[in-house]
Amino acid sequence: MAPHGSNGGGEAMLPQSEKSPISTILIFIAMQNEALPLVNKFQLKEDLNSVFPKEVPWVRYHGIYKDLNINITWPGKDLTLGVDSVGTISASLVSYASIQALQPDLIINAGTAGGFKAKGACIGDVFLASYVSFHDRRNPLPRRDLYGIGMRQAFPTPNILKELNLKVGKLSTGNSLDMCKQDEALITANDATVKDMEGASIAYVAELLKVPAIFVKAVTDIVDGDKPTVEEFLQNLAEVTASLGQAVSQIVDFINGKCISEL
Ligand code: ADE
Numbered sequence: 001m002a003p004h005g006s007n008g009g010g011e012a013m014l015p016q017s018e019k020s021p022i023s024t025i026l027i028f029i030a031m032q033n034e035a036l037p038l039v040n041k042f043q044l045k046e047d048l049n050s051v052f053p054k055e056v057p058w059v060r061y062h063g064i065y066k067d068l069n070i071n072i073t074w075p076g077k078d079l080t081l082g083v084d085s086v087g088t089i090s091a092s093l094v095s096y097a098s099i100q101a102l103q104p105d106l107i108i109n110a111g112t113a114g115g116f117k118a119k120g121a122c123i124g125d126v127f128l129a130s131y132v133s134f135h136d137r138r139n140p141l142p143r144r145d146l147y148g149i150g151m152r153q154a155f156p157t158p159n160i161l162k163e164l165n166l167k168v169g170k171l172s173t174g175n176s177l178d179m180c181k182q183d184e185a186l187i188t189a190n191d192a193t194v195k196d197m198e199g200a201s202i203a204y205v206a207e208l209l210k211v212p213a214i215f216v217k218a219v220t221d222i223v224d225g226d227k228p229t230v231e232e233f234l235q236n237l238a239e240v241t242a243s244l245g246q247a248v249s250q251i252v253d254f255i256n257g258k259c260i261s262e263l
Helices: 032-041 088-102 144-149 158-163 181-189 199-208 229-255
Strands: 024-028 059-065 068-074 106-115 126-134 167-173 192-196 213-222
Touching: 024 088, 024 229, 032 068, 032 106, 032 229, 068 088, 068 229, 088 106, 088 199, 106 199, 106 229, 126 144, 126 192, 126 199, 126 229, 158 229, 167 199, 181 192, 192 213, 199 213, 213 229
Parallel strands: 024 068, 024 106, 106 213, 126 167, 167 192
Antiparallel strands: 059 068, 106 192, 126 213
16 A cells, blocks of 8 residues: 555656545545544535445445545444444455445545553544554464565555644554454554554555555554553543544545645
8 A cells, every 4th residue: 555656756657646636535434433523524425325235234425525525434333233333344345345436546544443552652642554454363374474464554644744743653453342462462563553443454455456545543442551441442432533533634634635645
């Protein structure tokens, strides 16, 4: 997901799609609570003629905001249990289908995350991930170990970082909210400051389909702190999703009118 075509030849060498202003963005969000502040801010409408198969609970909100065609996709509620379909499986499927249907110029994966205070994370901080990796795909066979970790660079956004008050750190992804000893060892090896349940799977799909992707993660709980994760997550969810919404909205304002190479 580093910029394609960036071979040292400067602006002239960029493909046309990277020289014209960004027009369509896809914001992938795993939880309804995380999505709604942005749906309201951008006054998006739920898609009634879904671009997704009729059987799936996946939801797209869309609309025009300034010069941008904004899409938020959310995997919806699990059809049996009625809870948000979090984790890498839904994230991969929905992002794949969304990219195919919408052909976005940029993907923003926005969501909450656990943060590590030993790496400088505090509750309410909003991070832009520099790299994303997995921490629950262990395979000691040669090269399969690296495949499992799946480290990918997020699309570099030096100008967003100069302009907005965001922290930068590495993100590690796994399918569990808690952290077992094996996950902890890989999170440490991944040098992660924040931990989520979707980012690296979106990075995988984005790389396959050659769409630049960035990862905006707001900290609801301190993984290496004293409070139980679930309690801290629930206690901070409302306030932190509001901060996440503000950060994503500032990023969208910054993106408006710019080309991908100006981020
Ligand atoms: N999202 C919010 N907190 C999280 C945590 N501790 N682990 C994974 N995903 C999270």
